[in-house]
Amino acid sequence: MFTDSPTQEIFFAGHKMFVKRDDLLHPDFSGNKARKFFHFLKSNNNNHVKCVVGSGSAQANSLYSLSVLAKLKGWDLDYYVSHISDALTQQLLSVSPVNSNYVQAVKNGANVKAVNWSDKRFNQCQHLDDAVEQLKSDYYLHYGKQEVLFIPEGGRCEYAKTGVAILASEIINWAIEYDIDKLTVFLPSGTGTTALYLQQSINEKCDQHLDIKVMTCSTVGGDDYLVSQFRRLSSTISCFPEIVTDGNKYHFGKLYLNLFELWQEVLATTGITFDLLYDPIGLAVLKHQLQTRALLGREVLYIHQGGLLGNVTMLPRYLRKQKNKKLRKL
Ligand SMILES: Cc1ncc(COP(=O)(O)O)c(C=O)c1O
The missing domain is CATH 3.40.50.1100 (Rossmann fold)
Known part of the structure; x- marks a missing residue:
């Protein structure tokens, strides 16, 4: 597989x-998520992980794939986005929601969080990855350093x-x-x-x-x-x-x-x-x-x-x- x-x-x-x-x-x-996340899918070296933190667009394929990965592994998933549009919020509230990356990910338990750009911690941040960097210490305090896995936007990592x-x-x-x-x-x-x-x-x-x-x-x-x-x-x-x-x-x-x-x-x-x-x-x-x-x-x-x-x-x-x-x- x-x-x-x-x-x-x-x-x-x-x-x-x-x-x-x-x-x-x-x-x-499917596609490059199977390749990019293969490391986690097949490895048992991540048993200490409790939470995965990702970022990107609320409509991204990687949000959905990360949500499935987190569900499979029993990890929490916090996923930071710049903004959640009204249309996406409506998708969730609809009686017959569309089967989009966002809706499926939320159904899988993903916590999709819009960055509060007015928070002074993010004053110097240009990108989502910079904002997540600012939040790292909070996660380490909450979970412990070994227990959180940060995955940059689009799975751009080693x-x-x-x-x-x-x-x-x-x-x-x-x-x-x-x-x-x-x-x-x-x-x-x-x-x-x-x-x-x-x-x-x-x-x-x-x-x-x-x-x-x-x-x-x-x-x-x-x-x-x-x-x-x-x-x-x-x-x-x-x-x-x-x-x-x-x-x-x-x-x-x-x-x-x-x-x-x-x-x-x-x-x-x-x-x-x-x-x-x-x-x-x-x-x-x-x-x-x-x-x-x-x-x-x-x-x-x-x-x-x-x-x-x-x-x-x-x-x-x-x-x-x-x-x-x-x-x-x-
Ligand atoms: C369908 C599809 N094609 C291409 C890409 C681009 O891949 P990469 O970010 O590795 O260049 C993505 C993003 O992950 C994708 O979902």
Whole structure:
């Protein structure tokens, strides 16, 4: 369980390529959460933990996966967000609540807490992670140092290495089995944790006969932000994945008609449902790379990183906008 996802051949943008179906790893820990949280899922070294503290968006896939992890392990989960919108609060109060990441996480017992930014302790804080840093001493007092586990936003931490290294081995073994010696592995990045640890682990495991490169695109904050995220995780520039774009600037979570149409086209032609936050940007950028022949002579493996629970709220938003033709076309 949580490893050995299948690989599927598809045609995309006039090219044969492959999709690593990490979305099929596990219904609750699909995609990169199964990889990032593998360390905790499989290890018994965390018996002393009583509480896990996370942070991020109230609609994040990682909130839901963390809530399942905490429930499985019998841990408390405190999850800090910048803000909880009225729409989300309504979701909880509704007679038939939508099955969103937020609603499911709260049902699993997650304490989702909005940071009180007017509290003077957070005066100097720019990010959620900084605010959580300020709260650490309270947690240590309450639980004891060994009993609290802090997981940074999006699972951007060393722990993610364990599961991503297994993903790297699966890809290398697959490439050897299918006699592929030049491979580009493409995946869209948020924090860049998965892409960075994947390239690092591939570099460590591959001999010189295998040329496997990780290529990614930024979905949050642009290319400079992504490089700064890589730097927070590693100082070895040779393991930084290549960052590419299609020439457009996308804003995370914003709806773009051309991206939705591409997502719909891929669903119709391959039968694969991708997520609606990261994958439409990933697929658009990959399409551009294929069309500009930048990947000529290389096989391409796209990693489906799951996140489909987020579609429960994204799909109706897109369908509503598409119907009203209010979408901003790039
Ligand atoms: C579906 C999906 N794709 C891509 C990403 C980006 O992963 P990372 O933050 O490791 O770059 C995430 C976030 O964890 C995700 O949920």
